[in-house]
Amino acid sequence: MYTKIDFNYKTILITGGAGFIGSNLAFYFQDNFPDSKVVIFDCFRNGKTFPNGNLMSFGHYKNLEGFQGEIICGNINNKNDLSLLDEYQFDYIFHQAAISDTRVYDQEIIMKTNVNSFYDFLKLASRNNSVLVYASSAATYGSLPSPQIVGNEEPENPYGFSKYAMDQIASLFARKNPDMIIVGLRYFNVYGSREFFKGKTSSMVLQLGLQILDGNSPRLFENSDKIFRDFINIEDVVEANINACNPKNSGVFNIGSGSPRSFQDIANILQKELGTNLETENFPNPYLGYQFHTQADIRSSEENLKFKPKVSLEEGIRKYLPEIKLLHGYSD
Numbered sequence: 001m002y003t004k005i006d007f008n009y010k011t012i013l014i015t016g017g018a019g020f021i022g023s024n025l026a027f028y029f030q031d032n033f034p035d036s037k038v039v040i041f042d043c044f045r046n047g048k049t050f051p052n053g054n055l056m057s058f059g060h061y062k063n064l065e066g067f068q069g070e071i072i073c074g075n076i077n078n079k080n081d082l083s084l085l086d087e088y089q090f091d092y093i094f095h096q097a098a099i100s101d102t103r104v105y106d107q108e109i110i111m112k113t114n115v116n117s118f119y120d121f122l123k124l125a126s127r128n129n130s131v132l133v134y135a136s137s138a139a140t141y142g143s144l145p146s147p148q149i150v151g152n153e154e155p156e157n158p159y160g161f162s163k164y165a166m167d168q169i170a171s172l173f174a175r176k177n178p179d180m181i182i183v184g185l186r187y188f189n190v191y192g193s194r195e196f197f198k199g200k201t202s203s204m205v206l207q208l209g210l211q212i213l214d215g216n217s218p219r220l221f222e223n224s225d226k227i228f229r230d231f232i233n234i235e236d237v238v239e240a241n242i243n244a245c246n247p248k249n250s251g252v253f254n255i256g257s258g259s260p261r262s263f264q265d266i267a268n269i270l271q272k273e274l275g276t277n278l279e280t281e282n283f284p285n286p287y288l289g290y291q292f293h294t295q296a297d298i299r300s301s302e303e304n305l306k307f308k309p310k311v312s313l314e315e316g317i318r319k320y321l322p323e324i325k326l327l328h329g330y331s332d
């Protein structure tokens with residue numbers, strides 16, 4: 001339990017609660033605050049795909065097996081679905097629902113889903129007088145040099161731009177409503193439990209782990225020992241969301257470890273833990289606009305959210321491996 005806030009008898013909305021981060025939050029409340037009332041709003045998946053072959057939404061009922069709260073299947077783009085939330089009085093809103101796939105290039109659907117719906121949640125939070133914590137992203141920085149710092153953004157894809165737009169809208173709204181608590185969390189590369197159903201958009205920790213368990217060489221882009229990312233464990237991300245409910249100031253904050261690691265490091269840690277010694281297979285990086293080095297500047301998150309990442313990449317991978325082994329061979 002990370003907090004002095006008592007969430008028991010509070011009503012909590014988690015949009016995107018059938019997805020990776022949202023479902024972890026839901027179980028955090030269920031396990032630590034059994035008398036909290038958690039409502040999940042998610043459109044789940046329906047088999048429709050984007051031109052890149054990935055599903056249009058990744059929510060999966062299996063992420064919620066054992067969840068005892070309320071679930072509403074609804075689309076954040078649909079006002080009728082959203083009106084189902086009118087009967088509640090939310091104390092806290094964790095807005096995670098979004099097109100989370102950074103390689104979707106249909107600007108209209110990204111902007112409608114990620115940005116237009118955000119106005120609805122800001123209004124809902126204002127009406128209910130709720131604390132609003134929402135998911136922003138390190139994609140707002142594009143390939144700006146490290147360390148990435150809030151206030152200096154250069155998104156390089158529609159997804160990154162949509163999150164950047166959300167941050168601008170939130171900041172305007174917060175200025176007009178100074179009594180509200182509105183916190184945007186710029187997650188860096190999150191990995192851990194319940195990300196399996198994100199398929200090809202899941203973390204490299206999971207994807208490489210499954211490859212190695214298959215007995216295959218870990219497949220990495222050429223020069224992967226020089227591609228550094230800021231990987232952050234899901235436990236630290238859940239804690240950041242909880243801390244964000246009681247911030248020193250509203251605002252947008254980086255949620256990363258602050259310690260960049262290479263993709264090659266991940267493969268090496270996995271191989272060490274699994275006792276394998278497979279040769280890495282390298283292939284050319286097909287992507288333009290690729291982040292080659294990310295490192296969250298977390299000074300402001302430490303100061304305003306008391307955010308302190310605790311889980312090293314080594315420990316995070318070690319703790320995650322039993323789940324990866326269980327998932328190995330599982331097909332959706």
Ligand SMILES: NC(=O)c1ccc[n+]([C@@H]2O[C@H](COP(=O)([O-])OP(=O)(O)OC[C@H]3O[C@@H](n4cnc5c(N)ncnc54)[C@H](O)[C@@H]3O)[C@@H](O)[C@H]2O)c1
Binds near residue numbers: 018043075077113
């Ligand atoms: N995982 C990461 O590394 C990471 C990094 C930066 C930002 N984020 C952001 O964090 C949030 C959660 O990400 P995640 O990794 O859990 O992704 P996810 O795809 O697992 O979760 C998103 C959830 O939103 C739901 N959703 C999508 N479109 C919807 C719609 N139109 N209506 C209702 N529900 C809809 C999906 O079904 C899914 O359950 C997202 O906003 C994402 O952009 C994630």
